Amino acid sequence: MPIELHLADQQPLERSDAARNREALLEAALRLIDRCSVDGVTMGAVAHEAGVGKGTVFRRFESREGLMAAVLNRSETEWQAAVLGGPPPLGPHDDPMERLLAFGHSRLRINLTHGALITAAGHAGARSFAAVSFSAMHVRYLLTAIGVRGDIPLLATALMAPLEVVILEQQVGKEHMDLARIEAGWDDLVRRVVAG
Amino acid sequence: MPIELHLADQQPLERSDAARNREALLEAALRLIDRCSVDGVTMGAVAHEAGVGKGTVFRRFESREGLMAAVLNRSETEWQAAVLGGPPPLGPHDDPMERLLAFGHSRLRINLTHGALITAAGHAGARSFAAVSFSAMHVRYLLTAIGVRGDIPLLATALMAPLEVVILEQQVGKEHMDLARIEAGWDDLVRRVVAG
DNA sequence: GGGTCAAACGGACCGCGGTCCGGTTCTATT
DNA sequence: AATAGAACCGGACCGCGGTCCGTTTGACCC
Incomplete structure (x- = not known):
């Protein structure tokens, strides 16, 4: 043995x-x-x-999705490091609101840049598994730090949903919105949700 | 000729x-x-x-997606009729806020029930084409009627994004949330966005 | 080094989505 | 009714994702 x-x-x-x-x-x-x-x-x-x-x-x-997820994982890991320990405003500092906004802008850019790869990674990728993803945890944490009251997991989902690749590609590809407008829209959404 | x-x-x-x-x-x-x-x-x-x-x-x-979209179209068309001319609270009446909430609940149920079909219909389905879909137009209209100020198209997208099939299946399948909670969460989101 | 066995390997094989093209059928026109 | 030609039809064909199984190879122990 x-x-x-x-x-x-x-x-x-x-x-x-x-x-x-x-x-x-x-x-x-x-x-x-x-x-x-x-x-x-x-x-x-x-x-x-x-x-x-x-x-x-x-x-x-395992599958094509699995392979794509593995490829994606490399860049995703260093992004996570930047979020957890990188320089502000994305990394740790004392204004959670500003950090949340930075998070959105960063995620927005990544999802637009690596959209094809993320989509190809499908269910093995960004979302999935172990109950909740890194991003979800981070947003929940920031919302709590800001002092938002309510069903935090759901509010986090509501904030992240408009950042999804499908949505962004619709907005940029079909409705011809530019990045700045989408960023501004997300900031506005965050403010409204936080204001409650 | x-x-x-x-x-x-x-x-x-x-x-x-x-x-x-x-x-x-x-x-x-x-x-x-x-x-x-x-x-x-x-x-x-x-x-x-x-x-x-x-x-x-x-x-x-055209494609499998096209076939699925055609199948989906039947139920989708009668839903649209219910929205445009059916009984309240989904159909026309004088409280746009209540109508918006009813819209969300209705869409939520449909997206959960026909999730597989909608997903299979992919880009030829719910979202896509002719610039904007029926739902987008309707939500924009309701937001305007409520008197919301801001970038209406973006706010409409932000409200509809959490109703997407991918999101819902994540919430129900992986995070084990029940329908009531998701509905409540959406209502809350709408109130926050409208309050702005 | 030699032996053992689980693990990894490779490529033939399958079903599906999608394309292509030669033959057939419907519609419009006279 | 006959003609013409566009539109439609069928099914052979292709590439891809995914599976299966007989064969090889590396790790470990003697």
Whole structure:
């Protein structure tokens, strides 16, 4: 019987070839993304680019959404770091209201820039899982810090919903709104919600 | 040269067999939906069920999304009629605020009930096209009638965003919120936005 | 080094959405 | 009724996401 003494280690352990392939696949995906845009990223193409079989891609990442989520995760992680410990106004300081506004603007820009990727990551991505996402927790925290009264989780959702990719693409693509207007609209919404 | 004297007629005219097939396909789709749920509705299956070739389905409805949108359109149309001319509080009466609240509750229920279908209808469905949808127009109108000041189109979007299927399914499926709470949350949001 | 076995690998295979094109059918016109 | 040609029809075909299973490989123990 194996001793398994990797105390705080997570998952049962990953074989070295598996780890190597995961890395190779992620890099292959990145290469493909900026060579043929997001929807040029075919599972077969990624496999070929990384020099492995298609089955391997699926074992590592479960699905196309999973792969996209993994790619997305890189930039998303450093954004989260910026929120948790970066410079103001996004990072920690003593005016939660200003921080909330900065959060919205930042999220807005990201969702517009990486819209295709986020959409491709689907249910494995931004939203989902473990009950609530990072953004939801952060907004709830800020609302509480501001002193808003009411059903905080619901209010947080209401504030984040207009930042969703689907909504933004509708506004920019079909209704031809520009970024500044959408930002201003979000600020206004926040003020109204906070004022209560 | 053809005289084309169908004055207010829309599109170049539809051949009778084409019209017959469109009907047959829509009914086939409906039959399949409540026999095998929405994602059992395969283009091939619909074609077979209607007794036509697969190509025909695509010529009539462009894509799977298009077919779903056509199916959705039936219930959606009668809902729109209820909004425009039905009984209060959803239909016309003299308290726009109450009507707005009723709108939200109604939309909420529909989006939860027909979520799968709406999602399957995708960009050809609820949202899209001709610049703005029926719901957007209605909410903008009500906000104006209430006397809200500000960027009405943006505020309307902000109010409708939390009613989107993606959001609702997250709330109900992952965060286990019940309908009453979501309704209450929306009412609260509306009051805050209107109070401004 | 040699042996063992779980884990990873690869690529054939499947069903679906979507396209294409040669043959067929309806409508308008005479 | 006959003609012409546009519109429609069917189903073979393609690429993609996803699955399956026989084969290989790496980790661990002797």
